């Protein structure tokens with residue numbers, strides 16, 4: 480087994496050790512859009528040790544958005560409430576999807592959210608003007 484494969488296996492084991500707690504926190508709904516379809520724990524920061532702040536319970540569609548699928552305006556609106564979460568994987572993760580799109584309400588929604596100002600600034604800088 481290669482080192483990389485082993486590291487990946489360890490990481491998946493670490494993530495699955497959080498799955499129950501994340502599921503309880505999410506109340507078995509997607510933490511971005513509240514769908515109940517095909518929920519799985521999503522790893523927001525693969526570069527960091529997994530913890531409750533870097534993992535979110537997402538439905539299949541939101542995981543596809545997280546992986547770069549282009550979102551429709553309706554999908555973007557469905558994840559808007561996630562910005563008000565106090566969990567970084569939920570709020571900032573969703574914010575990163577929203578800033579890639581040109582929806583006019585995104586800027587205001589990020590400004591009004593509870594994210595740290597430094598994170599808001601980083602996100603707002605990514606909005607194409």
Ligand SMILES: [Zn+2]
Nearest residue numbers: 509512538541
């Ligand atoms: Zn979802």
